[in-house]
Amino acid sequence: MTAKPNQLSDVCLLLEGTYPYAAGGVSSWVDQIIRGMPDLTFSLFYLGNQKAMQGTPHYKLPENVVSLSEVFLYDKLSSTELTPRKTPERVAQHFYQTLRQFLSEKSDAVRIARFWELVECLDAAGGSYTFGNLCKDYEAWELQLFLYKKLAATESFIDFFWTTRFLPLPVWHLLLGRAELPRARVYHSVTTGYAGLIGAIAARKFNAPYVITEHGIYNNERLAEISRAGWIYEAENTVFRYSEGLSVFKRLWVEFFFFLSRVAYSSADLVFALYQGNAALQIDYGAEPKKMEVLPNGIDPNNFDEALQKRSERLKTRSGKHYVGFIGRVVTIKDVKTLIRSARILIQNVPGAVIQIIGPTDEDPEYYEECRAMVSEFGLQEVVLFLGSQNVVKVMDQIDVMILTSLSEGLPLVILEAFSAGIPVVATDVGACRELIQGRTPEDQALGPAGIITRVGSPSETAAALEKLIINPSLLRDMGAAGRQRAERYYTQKALLARYHQVYTDHSWSPMQSQRSP
Numbered sequence: 455m456t457a458k459p460n461q462l463s464d465v466c467l468l469l470e471g472t473y474p475y476a477a478g479g480v481s482s483w484v485d486q487i488i489r490g491m492p493d494l495t496f497s498l499f500y501l502g503n504q505k506a507m508q509g510t511p512h513y514k515l516p517e518n519v520v521s522l523s524e525v526f527l528y529d530k531l532s533s534t535e536l537t538p539r540k541t542p543e544r545v546a547q548h549f550y551q552t553l554r555q556f557l558s559e560k561s562d563a564v565r566i567a568r569f570w571e572l573v574e575c576l577d578a579a580g581g582s583y584t585f586g587n588l589c590k591d592y593e594a595w596e597l598q599l600f601l602y603k604k605l606a607a608t609e610s611f612i613d614f615f616w617t618t619r620f621l622p623l624p625v626w627h628l629l630l631g632r633a634e635l636p637r638a639r640v641y642h643s644v645t646t647g648y649a650g651l652i653g654a655i656a657a658r659k660f661n662a663p664y665v666i667t668e669h670g671i672y673n674n675e676r677l678a679e680i681s682r683a684g685w686i687y688e689a690e691n692t693v694f695r696y697s698e699g700l701s702v703f704k705r706l707w708v709e710f711f712f713f714l715s716r717v718a719y720s721s722a723d724l725v726f727a728l729y730q731g732n733a734a735l736q737i738d739y740g741a742e743p744k745k746m747e748v749l750p751n752g753i754d755p756n757n758f759d760e761a762l763q764k765r766s767e768r769l770k771t772r773s774g775k776h777y778v779g780f781i782g783r784v785v786t787i788k789d790v791k792t793l794i795r796s797a798r799i800l801i802q803n804v805p806g807a808v809i810q811i812i813g814p815t816d817e818d819p820e821y822y823e824e825c826r827a828m829v830s831e832f833g834l835q836e837v838v839l840f841l842g843s844q845n846v847v848k849v850m851d852q853i854d855v856m857i858l859t860s861l862s863e864g865l866p867l868v869i870l871e872a873f874s875a876g877i878p879v880v881a882t883d884v885g886a887c888r889e890l891i892q893g894r895t896p897e898d899q900a901l902g903p904a905g906i907i908t909r910v911g912s913p914s915e916t917a918a919a920l921e922k923l924i925i926n927p928s929l930l931r932d933m934g935a936a937g938r939q940r941a942e943r944y945y946t947q948k949a950l951l952a953r954y955h956q957v958y959t960d961h962s963w964s965p966m967q968s969q970r971s972p
Contacts, residue, residue, distance in 0.1 A: 463497040463520050465958050466638035466656065470501045470649035474513040474522075477814050477843050478782060480644055480669050481513065482867055483751060488516050490951040494958055497521040497636035499656075501628075501648050504528050509816065512843075525631035527624035527648060531585055535630070538586040541579055549575040549583065550593040557601060562740065565713070566720055573655070576629060585626050589619060606702040617703050621710055628652050638662065640958050643718065646672040647711060650718025657721055663964035665957060666718060667726040667749075669864030670885065671735050675787060676711040678861055680704050682786065716740040723964040724957065728865035729886035729894075750886070751865045752950030755941045757847060758874035762938065764851035765875060769927070774806045776924045779853030779877075781846060781868045782860075784811065785818045789882075790825050792859040795913035796920065798832045803917075804924050809838045809857075812849060850875035854930065855923050860884055861910060870945050873937030878930060879905035880919040890940070898944055904937030 467473075473484035488496050496519050502508050505526045515522065541549075552575060556568035576583060588594050598618060606614045628651060635656050642665040643653035650666060657664035681700060700708060719725065719741040726749045727733035733746050778800075782788050790811065797809045815822040822840075829838045846868075856872035856879040863885030870890070872879050881887040888907050893899030906919040923930050957963065 461497070461520055461636065463636060463638045464494040464640065466497045466499055466636050466641050468499045468501075468641060468643035468649040468653045468656070470643075470645055470647055471503070472644065473500075474498070474511040474515060475500070475502070475509060476783070476817065477512045478846075479867065483669065484644060485513055485516075486947065487951070487954060488519060490947065491955055491958070492516075492518055494518060494955070495520045497638055498523065499635060499652065500524045501652070502526045512814075521636050523631070523634040523636060525627055525634065525652075527627045529627065531623075531626070535584045535626075536586045536589075537584060538590045539582050539584050541583045541587060545575060545579045545583070546587075546591070546593070549579070550591075550597065554597060554600070557597065562716055563720075566717055569717060570658070573629070585623070588622065588626075605706070609702050613703065617706060621706065624648060625651070628655070632656075632659065635659065640665065640961065642667065642958075644669065646715035646718040647676070648714065650722075651714050654717050654721035657723075663723050663961050664721055665724045665726065666722045667728075668732060668736060669728060669751075670787075670862050671732060671739070671864070673712055673715050673739050674735070675862050677708055678787065680707050680711075712739065719745075729889060731886065731889075732864060749950065749953055750945055751867050751870060752945050752947040753867065753870040753874055753941060754947045755874035755938065758850060758871065761847060761850035761875040765853070765877070768851065769854070769930070772927070776804060776807045777852055777854045778807060778809045778857050778920055778924075779812060779849070779855070779872075780809065780857050780859075781812045781849075781871075782858070783813050783817050784815045784822045784825060784840070786821055787861050789859045789861050789911065790821075791828060792911055792913050792916065793857060794825060794828050794832065794834065794838055796859070796916035797834055797838050799913055799917035800920055801834070801837050803921055807837065807920070807924065809834075810841055810849075810853070811839065812841045812844050812846075814843050815840060846871055850877065853877055855880060855920055856905075857916070857920065858882060858887065859910075859916060860887075863887060865890065870941050873904055873934075873941040873945075876934035876938050878923055878933035878937060880916060880923065881905065881907060882910045883907050884910060891937075893940065894944070898940065901939050901943075902932065902936040904933050904940055 467484060469484065473481040498519060500522065502524060503526065552568055552571045556565060556572060559565040559568055598615065601618065602611055602614050628648060632655055637660060640663050641653050641656045643649040644667050646666060646668060653664050681704065722745060724747065725736060725741045725745045726747055727736055728750055730748055733748055737743055737746065780793055784790050793809065800807050829835060856877050858866060858879065858881040860882055861884065865886040869879050869881065869887065879891060881891060891905040891907055892903050893901060908915040908919050
């Protein structure tokens with residue numbers, strides 16, 4: 455399916471690395487939203503890494519999806535875009551003057567205003583200014599020297615040169631991709647970052663309402679990713695360090711992503727958080743409190759009734775095997791390595807334990823291979839099983855305890871799915887996991903805990919929590935029952951869809967719409 459920019463849809467969803475290509479998590483939520491509103495039409499604007507690396511779609515697009523546009527942020531630019539052009543002197547002078555002001559500015563509000571001025575400068579250039587100009591113009595070279603002296607004078611200039619050349623590439627792809635933006639009555643990005651930036655651009659271009667829903671906090675996830683990244687140069691004996699403990703080059707990337715989020719937050723009319731903790735973080739990162747609304751994920755527990763019944767019957771005749779289920783992507787942010795280390799401890803006290811890792815393994819092949827190598831090194835090939843993607847509803851009856859060892863989460867849909875099947879959950883203390891498992895309000899907490907919370911990166915705590923549930927059938931049963939009741943009372947798909955349908959069809963909540971330039 456190709457985009458039809460002139461075809462007006464009810465909603466344009468701006469998606470970064472998720473639906474329709476990735477499975478589970480945010481993609482499941484997007485599919486839930488689209489299929490739950492067959493009376494509305496959706497256009498999709500998908501942002502990927504490189505086209506050559508893009509796999510096949512995991513989801514079949516529903517009939518109410520009218521278009522799909524794709525932009526690949528790290529593809530090689532065309533020879534036309536890599537070749538400098540003769541830009542009108544007045545336009546070029548204004549652009550570089552504004553760019554210097556943007557790079558020098560300390561105030562967020564003024565820097566954001568300068569960013570929009572830069573976009574207007576590029577529009578005024580009418581295609582006569584290319585990425586090649588940004589790389590090869592003498593004024594661009596002078597700016598690079600200015601930044602080097604200001605930010606990284608103690609570092610290698612060559613490393614600084616290539617870092618600052620690479621940083622703007624995805625934004626340039628986005629700016630080129632504006633021509634592919636579908637027209638919609640509402641724009642909705644399911645993260646900040648690059649999707650948030652194109653959401654802000656779309657809202658400004660079409661003078662339309664703009665909504666953000668963050669599942670995990672994008673800034674936190676990028677910070678965790680960058681702090682561990684081996685592809686960002688970091689000298690072995692770096693002299694200059696920021697107070698946060700990151701090298702100059704890693705700090706540049708962090709500030710870059712934080713700025714993208716500030717642009718998105720400042721342009722949004724409404725920002726949804728999945729739970730109160732996320733809302734507080736979003737405000738810290740630049741979202742205005744008056745725009746915030748907490749709206750938890752929802753689920754239809756009745757979809758898991760059969761799994762609930764089959765699991766209950768299976769547990770009555772315990773076979774000596776104890777099945778721990780992990781459902782999610784095998785990627786760094788899920789910290790599967792801590793799960794494997796916990797399995798090594800668990801098996802010593804619970805010989806019948808089996809860890810089933812269910813989910814896609816192709817998003818980060820290097821990390822997946824490292825996990826497999828760890829399993830082999832520990833001799834756990836018969837204990838830790840990589841089962842690949844499965845139908846979640848159909849595998850739930852084969853799980854005794856659900857496990858999440860994530861470094862970062864929003865409000866994990868997989869926990870609600872486990873609750874619906876009567877499965878207790880052991881999860882790290884990230885995102886909404888604590889309030890899901892222990893309850894959010896006094897009334898909710900009175901239902902009792904639906905699992906156990908552990909510290910991040912603690913194999914021993916994880917193993918102890920799993921053992922506690924596995925060897926205690928009554929605790930397993932009681933916590934599973936509490937989870938099912940919690941899902942039924944406080945996390946229904948019906949309430950979620952009703953609120954988003956209202957947002958998509960009644961735009962009176964959009965106070966900023968009249969303030970934007972068409």
